[in-house]
Amino acid sequence: MRVRLEDVARATGVSPKTVSRVLNEEPSVSAATRQRVLAAMKSMNYRPSPAARGLAGNRSLLIAMLYDNSNNPASTYLAEIQNGVLDACETNRYSMMACPLRMLGKDFIRRLDALVVDHHIDGVVLTPPLTDGRKLLARLREHKVAHASICPLHSKGVLGVCMDETRAAAELVAHLVGLGHRRIGHITGIASHGASRWRRIGYESALATAGLVVDPQYIVPGEFTFGSGVAAARQLFALPQRPSAIFAANDDMAAGVMWAANAAGLAVPRDLSVCGFDDTPMATQLWPPLTTVHQPSREMGRIATLQLLGQLRGLDQGQLVQVPYTLQLRGSTAAAPG
Amino acid sequence: MRVRLEDVARATGVSPKTVSRVLNEEPSVSAATRQRVLAAMKSMNYRPSPAARGLAGNRSLLIAMLYDNSNNPASTYLAEIQNGVLDACETNRYSMMACPLRMLGKDFIRRLDALVVDHHIDGVVLTPPLTDGRKLLARLREHKVAHASICPLHSKGVLGVCMDETRAAAELVAHLVGLGHRRIGHITGIASHGASRWRRIGYESALATAGLVVDPQYIVPGEFTFGSGVAAARQLFALPQRPSAIFAANDDMAAGVMWAANAAGLAVPRDLSVCGFDDTPMATQLWPPLTTVHQPSREMGRIATLQLLGQLRGLDQGQLVQVPYTLQLRGSTAAAPG
């Protein structure tokens, strides 16, 4: 029926333990033996049983991707990251379990235990805002589970990937300044996300660089959702001197701004320039297409996973890897009116 | 360290096998014993090891969600379904593995074997267009793996969920007819998706019901993507008598139509009414908001999974369950000009 490790051992004329050593890439096997075992494995189409390995050993070859699902609906951002994680898993013979967590409540403890204790999870990939959940991180350390973070807020001593969001945001705002805009509004994201902070800092630093004052009135809080973008835009439109450009901390909110602009009879980009962040598929599907920053989400998921797997193999290569961004200048931004 | 089944047995004063029986809800245990065992499990916080159960038994309490990832990027549709699958898993103490497959090539055989043979997967949830992959289905039957389908093209004897897409599409087109439109264009989806066929049939039947001729010129193939929507719209705009309304087979293409309309100087809905299908988050984020059909994707994922789990428990309740749709009449459709 099933080809077992023992069968490979018998076929090669070695002990099962030796085959096991080859399987786990342990060093103390002679090259000749290793070759013969590998050849037998291949020709017999041997596939080790994850269940047995998990039971007997301490590894499960399973990792989990944790994400916060308190914000419905599903975002393409997370879906892209998941694809990246799966990419990395596939090339490394790991498997992935997706695990939505509700940040609030102690739900996550139960879920985490189910994952770590029950499934012997080897490591987890954390996505924002889970990257900075204090209790979550504490619990992970307690269980001694390796983890890699994607865009964590606190990056000190953390394994994972990030992007220089501050610089990207600053470049974007500098672009607006270059187009002649002087009153530039900003809609921030959820405070617990690192992204919100960095993008705001980038915005402020670009203004400072250009010698413009940072007026708190022009900074309105949002929640990364379309609806919050609409509301924030209305607030900005109501100012005595409404901004001629708005930088929303993500594309969804930027879409909300464009929506509100349309509703208010403002033409984009003639009366108002709008830009976002993330370059979600939607950015090119709006009219006019949205100026934004491209974030390589899938690649980030892949790299974070590779970092995690590297750590599991004992290569302590781990700091935060920085991935490059690219500005996408499109039709939603234009020269300031007047 | 870890609480094992044996520990529970000792604490209760019964044999391990009896605890196992309680765990697996086997009938031949007296009510009194069952209660005592359950109480002990709870107080000791016993958590069975999936690895051990998988090794010893024939079940893994693991299901897989299969999806086609040859069309990048990630769609919210699939992400929503995944959330629904996870909802159902959680309440039934199952776990899920996400498994992207490339439909073409024989990649899927390897992936499927990895899942079924290695992980002892109990069942799979199929999403379009995998629901109708002949080789895939054959392989699943070969491995005797239970499966539930979401919106399969061929529904005969299949377990899963669907929606009356034909009727929904017909209602939507009837709505356009009611607004006075006589030249209504249609952009179809990928032929291998059942959705494409049903929505087109709905379109045609609605025209027939209204006594309008179905002119092949007004039916243009698309690929469910924004770009294909743009291209198809251009083709329709170039007709000697351009349509006054366009029904795109999904929201992404409808967004493409709106984009193309903007580019061509046509105002939506004044010069052109547009409607889509699926009610993705984007539908309310466009300007004007898109008239479409709401498809309860998450709920469909949940129900399909429940069907699958039901089948695994031997309840052969299985036909296709139909979920209700709702028309979302929004600003992108209006009375025909003239």
Place this chain on the structure above:
DNA sequence: GAATGTCTTGACAGCGCTGACTTGTCTGAT
């Protein structure tokens, strides 16, 4: 040449659970 260390390999138990089989008990029919 004996003692020591290094490298490669094997023997064996056991991870935590369940399947197949057996045992014991109680019921009702003969």
Place this chain on the structure above:
DNA sequence: ATCAGACAAGTCAGCGCTGTCAAGACATTC
């Protein structure tokens, strides 16, 4: 009183692999 049958619970091996320990084959040292 005797036996078949139903039910509750137990015994035990073993799922496929790895950890621990031990042993054999060599090379190295003084």
